[in-house]
Amino acid sequence: MDGLLVTHLPDVRYLSGFTGSNAALVLAGGRAVLFTDGRYTAQAKQEARGLRVVIAKKAAAIAASEWLAAAKVRRCGFDAGRTTVLEMKAMQKAIKIMPAKRRRGFFTAVGPLVAELRWVKDSDEIRKMRRAAALGCRLFEGVLKKIVPGVTEASVAAAMEFGARMGGAEAMSFETIVASAKRSAMPHGKASGAKLPGRGFVTLDFGVVLDGYCSDMTRTVHLGNALPREREVYDSVLEAQLNAVAAVRPGVTAGEVDEAARKVLRRAGLARYFSHSTGHGVGLEIHEGPRVAAKQKQVLQPGMVITIEPGAYLPGTFGVRIEDMVLVTARGAEVLTPSTKAWIEL
Amino acid sequence: MDGLLVTHLPDVRYLSGFTGSNAALVLAGGRAVLFTDGRYTAQAKQEARGLRVVIAKKAAAIAASEWLAAAKVRRCGFDAGRTTVLEMKAMQKAIKIMPAKRRRGFFTAVGPLVAELRWVKDSDEIRKMRRAAALGCRLFEGVLKKIVPGVTEASVAAAMEFGARMGGAEAMSFETIVASAKRSAMPHGKASGAKLPGRGFVTLDFGVVLDGYCSDMTRTVHLGNALPREREVYDSVLEAQLNAVAAVRPGVTAGEVDEAARKVLRRAGLARYFSHSTGHGVGLEIHEGPRVAAKQKQVLQPGMVITIEPGAYLPGTFGVRIEDMVLVTARGAEVLTPSTKAWIEL
Numbered sequence: 001m002d003g004l005l006v007t008h009l010p011d012v013r014y015l016s017g018f019t020g021s022n023a024a025l026v027l028a029g030g031r032a033v034l035f036t037d038g039r040y041t042a043q044a045k046q047e048a049r050g051l052r053v054v055i056a057k058k059a060a061a062i063a064a065s066e067w068l069a070a071a072k073v074r075r076c077g078f079d080a081g082r083t084t085v086l087e088m089k090a091m092q093k094a095i096k097i098m099p100a101k102r103r104r105g106f107f108t109a110v111g112p113l114v115a116e117l118r119w120v121k122d123s124d125e126i127r128k129m130r131r132a133a134a135l136g137c138r139l140f141e142g143v144l145k146k147i148v149p150g151v152t153e154a155s156v157a158a159a160m161e162f163g164a165r166m167g168g169a170e171a172m173s174f175e176t177i178v179a180s181a182k183r184s185a186m187p188h189g190k191a192s193g194a195k196l197p198g199r200g201f202v203t204l205d206f207g208v209v210l211d212g213y214c215s216d217m218t219r220t221v222h223l224g225n226a227l228p229r230e231r232e233v234y235d236s237v238l239e240a241q242l243n244a245v246a247a248v249r250p251g252v253t254a255g256e257v258d259e260a261a262r263k264v265l266r267r268a269g270l271a272r273y274f275s276h277s278t279g280h281g282v283g284l285e286i287h288e289g290p291r292v293a294a295k296q297k298q299v300l301q302p303g304m305v306i307t308i309e310p311g312a313y314l315p316g317t318f319g320v321r322i323e324d325m326v327l328v329t330a331r332g333a334e335v336l337t338p339s340t341k342a343w344i345e346l
Numbered sequence: 347m348d349g350l351l352v353t354h355l356p357d358v359r360y361l362s363g364f365t366g367s368n369a370a371l372v373l374a375g376g377r378a379v380l381f382t383d384g385r386y387t388a389q390a391k392q393e394a395r396g397l398r399v400v401i402a403k404k405a406a407a408i409a410a411s412e413w414l415a416a417a418k419v420r421r422c423g424f425d426a427g428r429t430t431v432l433e434m435k436a437m438q439k440a441i442k443i444m445p446a447k448r449r450r451g452f453f454t455a456v457g458p459l460v461a462e463l464r465w466v467k468d469s470d471e472i473r474k475m476r477r478a479a480a481l482g483c484r485l486f487e488g489v490l491k492k493i494v495p496g497v498t499e500a501s502v503a504a505a506m507e508f509g510a511r512m513g514g515a516e517a518m519s520f521e522t523i524v525a526s527a528k529r530s531a532m533p534h535g536k537a538s539g540a541k542l543p544g545r546g547f548v549t550l551d552f553g554v555v556l557d558g559y560c561s562d563m564t565r566t567v568h569l570g571n572a573l574p575r576e577r578e579v580y581d582s583v584l585e586a587q588l589n590a591v592a593a594v595r596p597g598v599t600a601g602e603v604d605e606a607a608r609k610v611l612r613r614a615g616l617a618r619y620f621s622h623s624t625g626h627g628v629g630l631e632i633h634e635g636p637r638v639a640a641k642q643k644q645v646l647q648p649g650m651v652i653t654i655e656p657g658a659y660l661p662g663t664f665g666v667r668i669e670d671m672v673l674v675t676a677r678g679a680e681v682l683t684p685s686t687k688a689w690i691e692l
Contacts, residue, residue: 038621039533042661085426085434085455109431158511165504170536171521187385190516275384315388
């Protein structure tokens with residue numbers, strides 16, 4: 001393989017700096033060429049400094065394919081997980097000028113090469129992720145006074161999202177989750193028109209996008225006096241979370257970190273209520289590798305940023321989740337979201 | 347073809363009502379079967395009433411493929427524009443239990459069948475789109491008092507997004523554009539930390555998602571006294587926009603509507619500054635068909651909802667865009683975003 005076609009936009013951004021919505025990057029023979037369209041002429045030159053930029057009137061991947069066919073590239077890798085069957089058909093058509101023999105196997109699936117490069121963050125990226133995570137913490141701490149019985153989940157989300165914008169975020173990294181009372185038993189309870197109860201849990205799971213990088217954190221607080229069972233489940237989830245964070249260091253596998261959380265919940269009889277994996281990588285995208293899930297063999301390396309977010313969801317009753325962003329350091333781990341995880345009763 | 351595999355999530359939602367993030371819908375032999383995972387057991391039963399729901403431990407499309415292989419389906423359509431090369435490979439593997447002969451050509455590309463069904467909205471959808479559009483108008487009217495020199499574009503966006511949440515929106519339909527002064531010359535100038543000028547244009551392009559349906563509108567207002575050239579360009583863009591809206595009725599092509607806008611700007615010498623198409627369909631997704639662009643042969647039908655959004659962008663100087671959502675009615679068109687388009691000087 002002597003060429004690589006990069007079409008997944010976060011990968012293009014990572015390699016070139018270009019943030020437009022139509023882009024393809026070709027790496028071949030020591031050259032890097034960025035393809036986009038007329039909307040981005042000025043922006044591409046500014047963001048992708050030093051790169052050759054081709055402004056095309058068609059989809060960037062197709063323009064790139066035509067360029068590849070005319071260049072002296074023999075075989076070109078592409079990301080099969082980010083290219084649709086229809087795009088591939090159009091890409092094949094775009095290289096029709098090549099002899100049939102050369103065309104056969106020209107595009108070769110290579111898997112998420114660039115995405116895996118992105119798992120390990122460099123110091124500039126870590127600086128940006130620290131800032132995104134810190135903004136997340138400020139939002140949580142600021143919104144506590146808004147968490148009162150009778151206001152809607154949506155109004156809590158609104159306050160956090162307003163704060164995110166005012167703090168410089170360009171967007172939220174996913175639809176804000178504010179799940180109160182019985183809704184806290186849904187791992188993905190997006191903020192709704194439901195009113196916060198006089199008594200019960202409120203789970204806040206939210207993130208900002210700051211300078212391109214995503215934050216992600218979850219805290220669960222309690223309105224009014226808790227029942228013993230509520231407190232018990234909270235303490236178990238917190239213990240599971242702390243145990244998993246303590247397990248993070250270079251050389252351990254993602255599966256071992258998952259198990260560190262899972263075994264605490266198993267001991268507490270809550271394993272069956274922990275219905276998702278312990279975490280995931282985060283960076284330019286809210287969900288990146290490595291997956292922090294049962295049996296994952298991926299070995300953690302310094303510079304990876306992962307979430308640690310065990311939870312327990314008692315169907316129809318209540319749920320608790322606690323999540324931090326954790327940076328794998330040379331010797332262990334650093335929590336990037338240091339807001340308190342101690343029991344909060346409002 | 348006696349089966350159809352639907353995997354694009356807005357299509358699944360349209361056909362089944364299910365809103366989860368992992369879903370596939372199989373239509374075969376008069377049956378409809380929804381595939382999702384354990385996170386959505388309760389939600390799927392509630393949202394996709396009357397449908398058979400299969401909870402799987404793998405990606406929904408793969409679970410659906412295994413089901414198809416076991417069922418008496420001979421050929422199954424799939425959406426080649428929404429299925430990656432990698433997914434197709436896994437789908438082929440999932441039907442390995444079928445004899446090789448039956449497997450060949452089992453999955454047949456059918457194009458965006460369901461997406462095209464969605465272009466024409468029914469009365470329930472139109473009601474929801476009216477509400478989303480009306481909320482958009484209220485946000486614009488409410489934010490005018492916040493548009494003052496020295497505040498950041500981001501703070502204007504923050505105020506609108508806060509209002510959207512408080513008005514019941516579950517999200518914004520795209521990253522809010524607040525582009526002031528020279529930044530208004532960028533068609534996609536997302537709200538930044540730039541401060542609003544004492545004198546110059548501010549373009550607001552934004553939309554909410556309310557009950558699943560997207561709104562989309564743009565207004566351009568002016569801070570301080572305008573230069574004659576600014577007013578001239580504004581008036582031309584407005585005339586182009588009104589002319590295109592007036593051209594909307596059943597039976598005309600999308601290309602004719604585009605031309606109605608373009609010819610006004612051509613006459614004004616602004617055609618080369620109108621660097622995008624006139625509009626697009628909108629609904630469960632912010633960008634749907636039909637494309638309202640040059641030479642598009644698609645004939646407009648009652649129930650389609652399209653945007654009409656001509657603009658003129660003078661590089662490095664300023665830009666103007668004005669956009670409405672327009673419903674194609676039995677006899678003509680109805681503007682769903684009736685906020686004033688008259689010149690506003692703040």
